Amino acid sequence: MDPYATYFSGYPYFYPVIGGLLDRLGGVELARAFSLLCMMGVTSCVYTVTQKLFSRNAAIFAAALYVSLGSVLFVGRLATYDALCMLLLGIATVLAYQVSLKRNPWLAIWIGPLLILAVAAKYAALLFSLPVLGILILFSLQKQGWWPMVLRVVIVIVTSALVGVLAYYFMDKAVLQGLSLTTTNRVAIIQRSPWQLLVRVLQLGGIAYALGIAGIYLLFREKRYRWLALLLFGSSLLVPAYHIYKQEYVSLDKHMAFSLFYAMPLMGFALSRLSGYTRQRLSIGRHWLAGLAIVLLVFTIGTQQAETIYAGWANTTDLSYELHTQLRAGSGRYLSEDIEVARYYAEDVSDSWQWNGVNFFYYTDPQKKQFSGNDAFTRAIDDSYFDVVELSFNYQPYQSHFIAQQMAASKNYNLVARVKFQNSFGIGYYYLWRKATPGQGNFTSLSQVKQ
Template identity: 30%
Template sequence: MSTITPIHPNERIPVWRLAIASFFPAGVRPRIASWTRHLPLAAILLAQVALSLRLSNSAFEDEALYIGAGHDYLQQLFSGTPVTVPYGDSFSGLPMFYPVFAAALDTVGGLSLVRLFSLVCMVATTLAIRATAQHLWGKLHGNLTAAAFIATGPVLFLGSLATFDALCLALLSAAVWIGTTRCTYRSAVLMGALLAAAAAAKYTGFVFIPVVLAMTLVGSQRRPLRVILAAAVTALVLALVYSLVGPSISGGIAFTTSQRTALMPASLSVLAAYLVQKIGLLLVLALAGAALLARSLRSTLLTLVLLSGAALLPLAQMRLGEYVSFEKHLAYSALFLAPLAACALGSLVHRRLGRLLVVALVWTLGLTGLAGSWAMYQWPDVRPVVELVEKVGAPPGQYLAPATARTLGYYMADNPRIEWTEHYALFDSGQEAMRASIDGGTFRMIILRSGSTGNVKEDSRTSFFRELVANSDKYRLVAAPVPVRRYAEENWLVYELVTP
């Protein structure tokens, strides 16, 4: 039993459960009353599933990249075709881990199945963090933790995104659950393996290893040597993995994590505004819960560990001024803020009108999460472009598609005659190289967008290239501009080479 005292240890069976049981024969009422205790959790999980599944769009660029890489590794495994692309130089996770699994799922059920796996991971995360909170503070706090977690926009977003993050979160939360609720040395070995797997799935997971170990140490007084054993297993597994594939992934670790520089710079005020917009209410509730929880040395230490875990990624990205992935990384913060927010919500339940206030706060969290997850899911939909390309016969050749080449390549993978090309090398070569590529008819088709990329330098180069194409007699639009997504003012501009 945990040494941390529940805020309300004498929990009684709620009236609503007794009311439901009263509709059944007397002989089965105790069993019905027992079953109904699972209804709040079932409702929370159903809400999480429904709210994540409502998000719909074509493949995101990262999804297409990871799944495509996984297919390359599977092809190498089964046919011996070597992987020529150095994925390890740029991936934020082990290329041979999640991408391979995602590609296997894609082979069976397409992108929908890969995204469904992410949803399963996020549901597992909810269950793990709920079970941890229940062990520490009681069932009410467990359910409130789950509710606060799934009401967060980035959490709902990751439940419908096929990237490294959902798997990493599931592994981290499982390690927290095992470390906090179990007491055997065997469980410590499993905990260490899970932490190593989380760091391999996404290198960012490595920074949470001390947080999880510290949470295990202060969250339970059972055998502190378990923490040392778990740390040793984690280090051993990661050292073994690095000894096998280190040279191929060291560049990616540096590029995405240890020596990262801002890929899309943003000011501190902009990032702070995004943080408030996405998890502001959750943060306020968590700080209130932290003040309530810090009543003893052990509880205070646990509070500090949770707040530290929540602050790691936002503070790191604010220091770098990095906008890329800032919003989705707030799901990691939610993992550690939700238990604290539940303490604040739980303190209101037994007050006058407290339950009504709790419902109102969770409802507000949910509305914010709905709006936030929907906004994060509004990247350009490439499916209209695929239809246009297929409509004109998908002529063979080199296709230039700035920022969408990987995604279009994913949807048209069965057409090997098309060579999809990104714009980076061409744009970095300068304006004369851009002009020469247009005058020489280098590309069979060119797919552009009419709007802003959010990067001033990139916008300037794209605007120059767009003018070159529009004013050239070498290229023509294959159709009228098509919106990049519903209700968007930005359009797809699909050009084809004019053949004599």
């Protein structure tokens, strides 16, 4: 079994259990539907928060803008933990506003557990939890005063600590390694320059950020919610700042949905003012078409962006067909660069233990000597350990080239299939090898897999 806890960016016994159950009941489409429902819940949170702060009209615009963003549409289609994490953060944010308005502080006991669950779903929620606490502190201070604010914050801290200690006692301690590798001490997988990342941030949220700045200007002019406006807008910059600092491109498209969630009240307020919707009751002002036009513009751009991002993954139908001609359940070992999709769609003709990815591989040779990393691949290929190998030179190109080079040098494998695919980056191929008579394989040069 894969050591999921050591590299998974969320607790492997939380969302994966939910996703696995949904997959068993209705396949991956049911898991996608669950993400869609979660994102609908997040949109409801956007509406609720904006309505509490400003007005129903501003809330309508905020919700309409949020569901039109490309990153939001993208996350709503993924069968991943992101949507569940966002829903938990969204509910915690609503409670932070709600408890700040009420005299009774005990509703705050639910904020801590929700934040812990959000972190369990996706470790990056550690960063996104900071705005929730900031909102609670600032809004409680404005509405209740110093001591009620302190009481609410203490309740959240104590409940978070209790739930955190309890979770630590029962959890698999290997998750600490996963937390470090994927979040707190992450090494960039796909590096981009700060300028490239800034351009990508503006592509995904440029219009939204412009509206957020307009919202800050209007609130400062009206002399209300000034510090809260700065907190919300500053919170929306946490994700871009983190990715630019780490120079990490991976997951930026998803994380922008988290980031812009916090600034949506500002954007909805600005758009309602621009459109002439200044009262709680719906009324059409002379500029109402401007607001509608901006929403439609964001939706048009957002759908195109979501389609492009989603097309970053190639259609694997043909790969699945070719794999089904080579695999046998309970017999053989398989190495795959695209292991997640290959293993998932080959569940009917293989078992999980038969699969290995190109990362975290360990090998014990017939003499019981243990190897890891590239040494493990070299020795395993020399021993013809893998019956079938699949590489695309796409997601792990350097590791894949090393493996292919070792297969060519050993002459232990036949190149049996080349499956064409196309994604938003261009055209490529999935290559399949099968174990041959040692030293007599037809794969002898990397030129045979030249893209």
